[in-house]
Amino acid sequence: MxxxxxxxxxxxxxxxxxxxxxxxxxxxxxxxxxxxxxxxxxxxxxxxxxxxxxxxxxxxxxxxxxxxxDPALSSSESEQDTTTLREELSKWACMFQVKHNAVDALLNILKIHGHAELPHTARTLFGNENHYELTIKDGVKSVQFSVADQLSNHLSRYPAAVTDHLQSLDLSLNVDGLPLFKSSNLSLWPVLCSINLSPVCVFPLCLTTAASKPKTQDFVSDTVQELAELMQNGLTWEGKHLNIQLRCVTCDAPAKAMVKCVKQFSGYYGCDRCTQKGSWDGRVTYPDVDNLTLRTDQSFRECWQPEHHQEEKISPFSVLPIDMIKSFPIDYMHQSCLGVMKKLLLLWTRGRSEYRMSSGDVARVSNRLVTLKKTIPDCFARKPRGLQEVERWKATEFRQFALYTGKIVLKGALQGQLYEHFLCFSTALCILVSPELTKAQGPYASQLLQYFVEKGREIYGETFLVYNVHSLLHLSEDAQNFGCLDNCSAFKFESYLHQIKNMVRSGKNVLTQVANRLEETSKLKLTNKEKVVSLKGPNNVFVLSPEECCEVVSEGLENTMLCRVFTNLQPYLMTPCDSRLYGAYVASIRHSQMRCLDRKALERRAFMVEKHGGIRIVVSILHTL
Incomplete structure (x- = not known):
């Protein structure tokens, strides 16, 4: 039948x-x-x-x-399904930070409807062990995690293909403060560590809460001491002996001064990279631009310039076998994006009349930014906002403006001299965030930044040369030492701090709350996101070579994509150099053709701004996504 x-x-x-x-x-x-x-x-x-x-x-x-x-009705398979359900529930609750009382209610519903094997509470579901100890010293509460245990636990989250041939671990550290509540001065000061594999894994080595900024560096001393032993003896993990090396310690300027036990950036000897003495002009400025005397590891450890160091204090990081100058890079997230870029925008919108944009130009730039929303791909965390909200912009928005959108929206709205001056800053950052461009054009970026600082004094006055602007003179050196700026920036740590803040539900037992949530999320496996080629804008634009770019139209045959390929690309700008150097082009629909391309050729992402007459502006995405 x-x-x-x-x-x-x-x-x-x-x-x-x-x-x-x-x-x-x-x-x-x-x-x-x-x-x-x-x-x-x-x-x-x-x-x-x-x-x-x-x-x-x-x-x-x-x-x-x-x-x-039916195998689904056998007892062994039934137990396997129940185990899988429990694991999936635990994973789901951790990924979305579901409150425990909500998980308890869900478990009760599931038990009523036939899943009697599930636990009654979220605590049992997650299997929390609470093996950490809370210590209180001088009013500062801390939870210290074992560095070796943390490294071992988080290495286990990686796929075997990543760790099978691993011989050494490259780590980065971060120390920063995190305000927890608007109605309280209570802040969290974690010591974060990242394993620099793919994907990067960030986790805490220490958690500290205080009513204000910690007065001493004791909260990092135990962690640093244990790390020093691991760097000397190595880590034994799953029968392997792994060498431990510290790439860098990334901090903003105040936190860096605190952990290094040196004067703050606002002091006369506040620069941690050179010995220049600042000048007072309503604020401390650094007028010298060239012929600077750079600090070295030896000069720092032997305190050749006592005015730079805090009296009778020694940095806890000095016990590590690292360069105390080069291992503390300038964080371009805080000092270039939140510092210099924000300062420029405030000068253009609220500064003195000789370099302030008119209200009409400010409105025009804001409208252009809002219009660009539909062209910004999903790999950017935030879409552009108008200049009226500039004080609420996040670091990723300032980076987006400095690297990509600023050169488009300011054209024709900002005075010519100011626009060209900004392009020097933007071009240098575009070079230094790209590993390929940093290797090939690092010295050129250094020249651009030196010119930017010198010209800035001429345009905006001596008060422009504050610490953040002065630090640009040392930025290229860090990018060349670490490969690019993203290899030594705080962006990944700031993103993790945001996750930690979401783990705090109330002001009671903050450290306990965070430690429990961290224990739960540490059981999730790490996976690399698959690269999916989108067929819809604005996520379907790619740069193929300095001469060609494309936008994906549809699926092809045998792992190919049908694309509209633009040829004969022209530079978008010629100041301070040909913009094709860092991937800013002008494409025309007249010079385009349909072509089938292999998926592997679609690696370098970009975004496209459509202008009148079939003209497109194509900008390569350079920073690490």
């Missing part, structure tokens, strides 16, 4: 008829099994007799015998 006829027949029969047929078939099968048990063989005639049952009976025999052999 065909499958269609079987389906129709089973649909026509009532449940009573199906039950009657089932009993007849089961009786027939039982008699056949008894006969087989009494005789060693069954004659071919008897086998044929059983097989000659009508097709209707055969249908129900097949269906109902499958019911008894």
């Amino acid at each position: 065909s499958s269609k006829k079987r389906h129709q027949y089973s649909r026509w029969m009532t449940s009573t008829e199906r039950k009657r047929q089932y009993n007849k078939i089961w009786a027939r099968v039982s008699r056949a099994q008894k006969a087989a048990a009494n005789k060693e063989t069954i004659s071919s005639i008897e086998m044929a007799s059983i097989a000659e049952s009508d097709s209707h009976n055969q249908l129900f025999e097949e269906e109902n015998l499958c019911m008894f052999t």
Whole structure:
């Protein structure tokens, strides 16, 4: 009987008829099994007799015998399904930071509806062990985690393909403060660590809460001491001996001064990279631009310039076998994006009349930014906002403006001299965030930044040369030492701090709350996100070479994509250099053709701004996503 006829027949029969047929078939099968048990063989005639049952009976025999052999009903598979459900619930609750009382309510509902094997509470579901200890010293509460245990636990989250041939671990540290509540001065000061593999894994080595900024560096001393032992002796993990090396310690300027036990950036000897003495002009400025005397590891450890160091204090990081100058890079997130870029925007919108934009130009730039929203791909955390909200912009928004959108929206709205001056800053950052460009054009970026600082004094006055602007003179050196600025920036740590803040539900037992949530999330496996080529804008634009770019139109055959390829790309800007150097082009629909491209060729992402007359502005995405 065909499958269609079987389906129709089973649909026509009532449940009573199906039950009657089932009993007849089961009786027939039982008699056949008894006969087989009494005789060693069954004659071919008897086998044929059983097989000659009508097709209707055969249908129900097949269906109902499958019911008894269905693997989903076996006890072992049932236990496996229950275990999988428990793991999936735990993973879901951790990923979305679901409150425990909500998880408890969900577990009770599931137990009522047949999942009696599930636990009653979220605490049991997650399997929290609470093996950490809370210490209180001088009013500062701390939770210290074992560095070796943390490294081992988080290494286990990586796929085997990443860790099979691992011989050494490259780590980065971060120390920063995190305000927790608007109605309280309570802040969290974690010591964060990142394992610089793919994907990067960030986790805390220490958690500290205080009513204000910690007055001493004691909260990092135990962590640094244990790290020093690991750097000397290595880490044993799953039978492997791994060498530990510290790439850098990334902090903003106040936190860096605190952990290094040196004067703050607002002091006369506040620069941690050179020995220049600042000048007072309503604020401390650094007028010297060239012929600077740079600090070295030896000069720092031997305190060649006592005015730079805090009296009778030694940095806890001095016990590590690292360069105390080069291992504390300038964080371009705080000092270039939140510092210099924000300062420029405030000068253009609220500064003195000689370099302030008119209200009409400010409105025009804001409208352009809002218009660009539809062209910004999803790899950016935030879409552009108008200049009226500039004080609420986040660091990623200032980076987006400095690297990509600023050169587009300011064109024709900002005075020519100011616009060209900004382009020097933007071009240098574009070079230094790209590993390829940093290696090839690092010295050129250094020249651009030196010119930017010198010209800034001429345009905006001596007060422009504050610490953040002065630090640009040392930025290129850090980018070349670490490969690019993103390899030594605080962006990944700031993103993790945001996750920690979401773990705090109330002001009671803050450290306990965070430690419990961290223990739960540490059990989630790490995976690299698959690169999916989108067919819809604005996520379908790619740069193929300095001469070609494309936008994906549709799926092709055999792992190919049908794309509209733009050729004969022209530079968008010629100041301070040909913008094709850092991936800013002008494309025309006239110089385009449809072509099938291999997916592997679509690696370098970009975004496209459509202008009138079929003209497109294409900008490569340079920073690490």
